Amino acid sequence: MELQTLIYLVVGATFLLYFVLAIVARAGTTSEFYVAGKGINPVLNGMATAADWMSAASFISMAGLIAFNGYSASAYLMGWTGGYVLLAMLLAPYLRKFGKFTVPEFIGDRFYSNTARVIAVIALLVISLTYVIGQMKGVGVAFSRFLETSVEVGLFAGMGIVFVYAVLGGMKGITYTQIAQYVIMIFAYTVPAIFISLQLTGHFLPQTGTGATLTDGSNQYLLQKLDLVLVDLGFAEYTGTPDLMNTFLLTLALMIGTAGLPHVLVRFFTVPRVRDARKSAGWTLLFIAILYTTAPAVGAMAMWNTLKTVQDTDQIGSPEGNLLYAERPEWMKSWETTGLLSWEDKNGDGRIQYYNDANEDFAALAEDEYGWKGSELTVDRDIMVLANPEIADLPNWVIALIAAGGIAAALSTAAGLLLAISSAISHDLLKGVFMPNISEKNELMAGRIAMTVAIIVAGYLGLNPPGFAAQVVALAFGLAASSLFPALMMGIFSKRMNKQGAIAGMLAGLSITLLYIFWYKGWFFIPGTNMLPDNAENWLFGINPTSFGAIGAAINFIVAILVAKMTTPPPHEIQELVEDVRVPRAS
Amino acid sequence: MEQRSNRADYWRANLKVLFGCLAVWFLVSYVFGILLVDTLNQIHLGGYPLGFWFAQQGSIFTFVVLIFFYAWRMNAIDKKFGVAED
Numbered sequence: 251m252e253l254q255t256l257i258y259l260v261v262g263a264t265f266l267l268y269f270v271l272a273i274v275a276r277a278g279t280t281s282e283f284y285v286a287g288k289g290i291n292p293v294l295n296g297m298a299t300a301a302d303w304m305s306a307a308s309f310i311s312m313a314g315l316i317a318f319n320g321y322s323a324s325a326y327l328m329g330w331t332g333g334y335v336l337l338a339m340l341l342a343p344y345l346r347k348f349g350k351f352t353v354p355e356f357i358g359d360r361f362y363s364n365t366a367r368v369i370a371v372i373a374l375l376v377i378s379l380t381y382v383i384g385q386m387k388g389v390g391v392a393f394s395r396f397l398e399t400s401v402e403v404g405l406f407a408g409m410g411i412v413f414v415y416a417v418l419g420g421m422k423g424i425t426y427t428q429i430a431q432y433v434i435m436i437f438a439y440t441v442p443a444i445f446i447s448l449q450l451t452g453h454f455l456p457q458t459g460t461g462a463t464l465t466d467g468s469n470q471y472l473l474q475k476l477d478l479v480l481v482d483l484g485f486a487e488y489t490g491t492p493d494l495m496n497t498f499l500l501t502l503a504l505m506i507g508t509a510g511l512p513h514v515l516v517r518f519f520t521v522p523r524v525r526d527a528r529k530s531a532g533w534t535l536l537f538i539a540i541l542y543t544t545a546p547a548v549g550a551m552a553m554w555n556t557l558k559t560v561q562d563t564d565q566i567g568s569p570e571g572n573l574l575y576a577e578r579p580e581w582m583k584s585w586e587t588t589g590l591l592s593w594e595d596k597n598g599d600g601r602i603q604y605y606n607d608a609n610e611d612f613a614a615l616a617e618d619e620y621g622w623k624g625s626e627l628t629v630d631r632d633i634m635v636l637a638n639p640e641i642a643d644l645p646n647w648v649i650a651l652i653a654a655g656g657i658a659a660a661l662s663t664a665a666g667l668l669l670a671i672s673s674a675i676s677h678d679l680l681k682g683v684f685m686p687n688i689s690e691k692n693e694l695m696a697g698r699i700a701m702t703v704a705i706i707v708a709g710y711l712g713l714n715p716p717g718f719a720a721q722v723v724a725l726a727f728g729l730a731a732s733s734l735f736p737a738l739m740m741g742i743f744s745k746r747m748n749k750q751g752a753i754a755g756m757l758a759g760l761s762i763t764l765l766y767i768f769w770y771k772g773w774f775f776i777p778g779t780n781m782l783p784d785n786a787e788n789w790l791f792g793i794n795p796t797s798f799g800a801i802g803a804a805i806n807f808i809v810a811i812l813v814a815k816m817t818t819p820p821p822h823e824i825q826e827l828v829e830d831v832r833v834p835r836a837s
Numbered sequence: 838m839e840q841r842s843n844r845a846d847y848w849r850a851n852l853k854v855l856f857g858c859l860a861v862w863f864l865v866s867y868v869f870g871i872l873l874v875d876t877l878n879q880i881h882l883g884g885y886p887l888g889f890w891f892a893q894q895g896s897i898f899t900f901v902v903l904i905f906f907y908a909w910r911m912n913a914i915d916k917k918f919g920v921a922e923d
Contacts, residue, residue, distance in 0.1 A: 316893075321874075324892035328866045331897045335862045338904045339855050343911075457894060461883035471884025489889045491874050498871050523922045525915070528908035535904055539897050546893040832848055835920040 253646045257396050260650035261657060264434055268415050268427045268661075277420030280694050284351040284673050285519040286422040292526040296533025298428035299517040301435060301658070302666035303330075303508075303534070304541060305381075306388025309435060309659035312542075314631025316549030317556075320488035323549070325500040331535060331542055332501070333508025336735075338531030341509060342518040344742045344831045346527035351519065352670075353512040353734065354678040360741040362824055363749040364683050369756050371674045373733040374512045377726045378674075379708070381513075382667040386712030388660035395588060395636070396653035402713060408661065409709045416665045416705075417698050421520060424665045431658035436540055438655025441648055442638040443544050446551050449642060456547030476554055479563045483605040484612030488550065493786075496794045503799035507727030510735030513670035524834040552634040555641050560602045560627060567620045572601035581640035590630035597623040604629075668708070672701035728767060728795075732759035732802025740810055745828045747810065750817040755810025763802030770795045847918040854910045858903050866896040 277283040290298070308330075316323040348356050354374060358367025386405055393404025415423050440456075447459030451472060463471050470478075477487045486492065508514070517534075518527045557563065559579060565571030575593060585591040593602060603620075604627040607613045616622040636656070639648040676697035681688050688696070733756045740747040740755070768774065770784040782788040784795065793801065819825075869877060874888030882890050915921035 321889055321892060324870060324889075327893055328870055328896050331900050332862065332866050335858070335900050335903055339858060339907055458883070461885040461890070463884065473884045473886070473889070489878065489886050491878070491888075494871055494874070498867060501866065501871065525908065525912050525922060528911055529905070532901065532904035532908055536901050539901050543894050543897050829844060832851070833844060833920045834915050834922050836922075 253649060254398065256646050257650040257653050260647070261397065261654050264430075264654045264658065265411055267430055268411065271426040271430060272415035272419035272423035275422045275426045276418050277422045277694075280351070280677070280690050280697070282422045283420030283694055283697050284669075284677060285516070286420075286425050288349075288520060288522055290425055290520040290522075292521050292530035293533050294429055295425070295517060295521050295526075295530045297432040297537055298425045299514065299530070299534040300537035300541075301428040301432035301662035302517055303514055303538060303663070304435065304659055305663040306385055306392065306656065306660035308541065308545075309439065310388070310392070310632050310635055310656055313545045313548040313552065314634035316546050317553040317634045318631055320486070321491050322493070322497065325497045325504065327542055327546065329501040329504025330508055331538060333505040334531055334535040334538070336505060336509035337515070337518075338528060338535075340739050341515060341735075341742070342527045342531050343524045343834070345515060345738070346518055346521065347524050347831050347834060349519075351516075352673050352677050353515050353738070354674055355682065357734075357737055357741065357752070358678070358682060360824065360827065361737075361747075361749045361752045362821065363753065366737075366749060366753050366756070367678060367682060369753065369760075370734060370737070371678045373729055373756070373760060374674045375671060377511065377730050377734075378513060378667045378671045379704075379711070380726045382664055382671070382704075382708040383711045385660045385664035385667065386708045389657060389664065390712060392653065392656040392660060396656075405709060405712050408657075408664070409705050412661060412664055412668065413702065413705050416668055417701050420697070421516075421669055424669055425520065427665070428662045431662040432537060434651070434658045435655045435662075436537070438648075438651040438658075439541055439548075439635075440544055441651070442642055442644055443548050443551075445642045445644055446555070446638060447547060450551055450554065456551070457543050460547040460550050472550060472554060475563070476550060476557075479557055479561070479566075482563075482566045483557075483561070484609040484616070485606045488553070495792065496797050499793060499797035499800045503731050503797050503803075504727055506731035506735050506803045507799050508730075510730035510733070510738065511726075512674075512730075512734065513666045515738075516670055516673070517666070548638065549634060552638060552641070556629060556634075557604070560604050567616075569599065569601065569621075572599075572603055574601055576600065578602070581637055584640065585633055585637050590633050590636075592628045594626050594628075596626050597621055602627055664708070668701050668704050671704045672697050675700040675704075725767060728763045728799035728802060729760060731799030732763040732806055736803050736806035736810065740807070742828065742831060744811075744814075745825045746814060746819055748814050748817055748820045751810040751812075751814030754813040755806040758809040759802045759806030762805050763798055766790070766798045766802075767795045843918060844920075847914065847920055850914050850918070851911065854907060854914065858907050861899065861903055865891055865899040870896050 281287050345356055354367045354370035357370040358364060386408060389408030390401040390405035393399050393407060394401045415427055443456040444454060447453050447456040450464060451459040451462040452465050453459035453462050460472060463469055464475060473489055477489055480488055518530060521527050521530050560573045562571040582591060603622045603625060605616060605625050607625045636652060639652055676693055680696050681693050736759060737752050737756050769781045772779040786792055869888065870892035874892060877888035878886035880887040
């Protein structure tokens with residue numbers, strides 16, 4: 251069958267599945283709309299949370315990030331998984347015992363303050379909106395690449411699909427679609443990885459294949475060979491370890507941020523019991539780990555495949571060592587048409603040179619001795635996942651599956667974020683603060699309207715991204731780390747923490763983190779308004795703004811504890827509430 | 838009063854498990870994966886330098902095991918202190 255028809259069939263079939271699930275599992279009450287009636291099996295919730303968490307970026311971009319950064323990308327792997335350990339042990343079981351609908355609701359009740367609740371809502375909205383922009387764009391990009399539509403058409407189609415199943419289904423509908431999306435996503439990710447691992451190393455598991463010897467007769471380890479060839483081409487060693495301090499801080503910021511992300515936390519409100527919440531976090535991480543331990547393999551193997559395609563690694567520097575452009579493989583041709591791969595014959599020899607021309611010493615040597623006039627191949631990092639099936643010569647249905655998987659990854663995360671946004675508006679702001687007497691029916695309606703508006707805003711911002719696409723992730727994680735996580739944790743682990751301390755802590759953490767990010771990235775990310783150039787020489791103590799969330803969290807903790815010490819302890823019934831949240835059995 | 842001291846003991850038992858788990862969490866990621874990465878990279882696990890392996894594989898596997906261990910221990914402690922859910 252024609253590839254394009256097959257992609258339409260596979261992607262269309264997955265959409266149909268999402269619609270059917272949403273209609274079968276549509277929400278009839280606010281409890282079903284916000285927390286799926288608290289009746290989700292912990293293993294299934296683990297799958298849904300994994301899909302909720304793994305975004306278009308995890309699916310499409312992470313392997314490429316690892317491929318081009320080697321060891322330095324480990325911060326993302328450890329940070330985005332280690333956060334679940336914090337979430338499982340410090341937050342999820344207690345929030346489940348608290349047993350209400352949203353994260354700001356816990357903060358408002360625990361700190362007996364609507365001010366605290368509103369601050370939490372604001373943090374949640376900023377975090378979730380910045381995040382959802384990327385997902386909507388991801389849907390658009392995935393559509394345009396695979397279905398040959400324009401990005402706009404893809405984005406509108408994505409908005410329409412999310413609208414149908416998220417607005418109708420609420421948390422209940424979203425949960426069942428996310429389970430389906432997880433299955434599609436993980437299958438699409440691992441199948442090509444397994445085949446590539448078999449081809450390169452003879453290992454079925456990509457996780458062990460990465461540590462194995464190459465089957466090309468060289469009898470060298472994959473990682474060892476990769477280190478050698480990269481250095482020969484002027485790059486840093488793949489397993490080399492520069493700037494350990496920022497790796498440490500970034501890992502910490504991503505971990506604390508992950509544990510404080512409201513759309514992930516709220517998924518643990520949907521299981522029946524406290525012990526289900528504990529277990530469900532384990533299943534979540536297991537399901538995530540399948541992808542996250544495969545990604546480094548995909549990264550290393552795709553990098554190796556790319557290098558050895560264009561460069562005979564035993565003949566670096568001799569003209570015959572470089573691939574003739576006319577003899578390039580099919581997959582390179584097909585990705586050139588998408589613009590993700592491009593070639594410019596700088597030295598006019600008709601051959602492809604790929605090396606690190608930003609390394610001045612090596613560039614000078616390459617020009618003098620090899621006659622190279624600059625690196626000629628530009629490779630977008632997203633190719634490392636998207637082109638994998640073609641590189642491995644896999645059948646067309648696998649390519650169709652990757653398309654469905656990429657779209658599933660973006661849709662599942664977008665739906666989770668949109669739900670967090672709409673419940674913060676209808677439940678925390680309307681029902682909680684401004685219209686306490688609203689009927690359940692009207693609150694449910696308000697939730698649906700809020701989600702519709704959120705979809706339109708996210709779609710608009712996806713079409714007209716505010717020019718800071720790359721920085722928003724830093725912002726979202728920095729804010730989650732510096733505002734919500736410390737407040738939640740102290741709310742559970744300190745009976746002495748009071749309203750004044752929590753509010754002061756959240757405000758201090760939020761504002762200093764924002765200030766530090768804006769200082770180097772520009773006020774509201776407007777280019778040219780930064781106070782100092784964004785490079786290591788100007789950073790305070792060498793701390794990268796991307797990693798600053800860890801410092802922001804520390805500031806939040808310190809300010810909150812100091813202020814709480816100087817003000818009155820929380821009332822007796824709040825201390826009782828904390829006692830109660832700590833114990834699984836209802837008293 | 839008895840119930841109260843029971844609760845306090847339960848919370849102490851919880852914190853003990855928690856600190857043990859977080860110590861392992863810190864060890865496999867921050868210590869083995871980052872602080873001692875260059876030292877551990879002298880040792881190899883097949884083709885993986887050991888520190889690199891902890892940073893990209895080992896820490897993640899350990900995290901999964903840790904959460905299940907925590908859930909299992911806590912369920913046992915819930916039962917012991919009579920605070921388990923029905």
